[in-house]
Amino acid sequence: MRAAPGPTRLPQSLLVLGGTSEIALATARRLITRRTRTVWLAGRPSPALEEAAAHLRTLGADVRTVPFDALDPESHETALGKVFAEGVIDMVLLAFGVLGDQAYDEREPLNAVRVVRTNYTGAVSAGLVAARSLQDQGHGSLVVLSAAAGERARRADFIYGSSKAGLDTFAQGLGDALYGTGVHVMVVRPGFVRSRATAGREAEPLAVTPEEVATAVELGLRRRSETVWVPGVLRLVTSVLRHLPRAVFRRLPLYCGSGQRRRGGPEPSRWWSRGPALPQRGHPGHRTRRPRSHGSATPAGPAHRKPASPQARKPTITRSS
Numbered sequence: 538m539r540a541a542p543g544p545t546r547l548p549q550s551l552l553v554l555g556g557t558s559e560i561a562l563a564t565a566r567r568l569i570t571r572r573t574r575t576v577w578l579a580g581r582p583s584p585a586l587e588e589a590a591a592h593l594r595t596l597g598a599d600v601r602t603v604p605f606d607a608l609d610p611e612s613h614e615t616a617l618g619k620v621f622a623e624g625v626i627d628m629v630l631l632a633f634g635v636l637g638d639q640a641y642d643e644r645e646p647l648n649a650v651r652v653v654r655t656n657y658t659g660a661v662s663a664g665l666v667a668a669r670s671l672q673d674q675g676h677g678s679l680v681v682l683s684a685a686a687g688e689r690a691r692r693a694d695f696i697y698g699s700s701k702a703g704l705d706t707f708a709q710g711l712g713d714a715l716y717g718t719g720v721h722v723m724v725v726r727p728g729f730v731r732s733r734a735t736a737g738r739e740a741e742p743l744a745v746t747p748e749e750v751a752t753a754v755e756l757g758l759r760r761r762s763e764t765v766w767v768p769g770v771l772r773l774v775t776s777v778l779r780h781l782p783r784a785v786f787r788r789l790p791l792y793c794g795s796g797q798r799r800r801g802g803p804e805p806s807r808w809w810s811r812g813p814a815l816p817q818r819g820h821p822g823h824r825t826r827r828p829r830s831h832g833s834a835t836p837a838g839p840a841h842r843k844p845a846s847p848q849a850r851k852p853t854i855t856r857s858s
């Protein structure tokens with residue numbers, strides 16, 4: 538067993554799960570400029586994975602790739618076992634994930650399941666395997682890329698958000714389970730990040746770059762933080778939003794789903810992906826108070842709605858992230 542990383546708490550060796558993730562690669566680049574010397578990029582085999590490895594090598598790191606598929610939990614023991622068998626790993630960065638396409642996934646449940654299986658089921662499996670290996674070593678950090686979108690269900694991206702909520706809860710519990718073992722679990726909650734995943738989507742206020750997430754990860758490692766918000770002010774913003782009554786929250790522009798789909802992507806589904814579902818004032822269906830839904834998630838039908846104006850449908854704050 539080797540001693541824990543030095544006083545800086547930054548890793549000498551790094552394993553990235555989701556080896557082509559832009560956020561992960563920005564983090565790897567930053568850590569290589571500090572003290573990281575060995576990097577494993579685990580991901581689905583592709584030219585992009587090899588190119589990412591080649592680029593990190595030019596920065597002076599010893600970089601290797603290993604096949605890893607989040608959707609194949611049965612293979613995780615073998616994939617990660619191979620890496621840990623080669624040497625000590627000071628940090629595992631759980632970075633894989635898919636945003637999905639909310640409107641499309643609502644109509645295609647199997648796609649929704651794929652989002653959830655990747656972001657949640659795959660992360661539970663890989664997270665547990667990584668945690669056990671780190672615990673066997675007696676030290677290390679497991680850094681989990683969660684998302685601010687998991688804080689509260691939003692009409693615009695609740696499939697993705699629910700998968701991140703599950704991941705976040707899992708990672709918090711894992712951190713508590715490993716407390717005192719020498720293994721540190723850090724949950725990172727970025728808002729909107731301008732990366733490949735959000736390409737073609739409208740950037741929002743408080744949007745950050747992958748490099749800004751990397752900076753926050755480094756700071757969190759130095760402080761041995763358990764939770765990191767990126768940007769930091771998001772913690773305050775989500776804290777306010779979390780406590781808004783649902784009747785108010787669902788009227789917020791960010792609740793509206795139309796701006797969430799990719800440009801050129803499928804149209805929002807007729808029933809679920811329109812703007813606010815409340816009947817409009819003056820319409821026969823309008824009531825001063827909305828009747829209780831008795832738990833039904835189905836909004837009022839199209840007959841009760843006017844399409845929202847483009848302005849009203851514009852999200853104003855962190856959406857899928």
Ligand SMILES: NC(=O)c1ccc[n+]([C@@H]2O[C@H](COP(=O)([O-])OP(=O)(O)OC[C@H]3O[C@@H](n4cnc5c(N)ncnc54)[C@H](OP(=O)(O)O)[C@@H]3O)[C@@H](O)[C@H]2O)c1
Nearest residue numbers: 555557558559560581606607633634682684730732734858
């Ligand atoms: N971008 C944002 O706004 C944002 C905000 C908050 C949190 N996050 C989270 O941050 C993480 C990284 O996001 P990013 O912005 O860096 O996106 P990205 O560049 O699109 O990276 C996503 C990564 O996930 C990998 N992946 C997807 N499905 C996989 C599977 N079945 N098995 C293995 N790897 C798989 C991709 O690999 P392939 O190359 O094989 O596709 C890629 O490496 C994600 O978990 C995301 O949810 C992103």
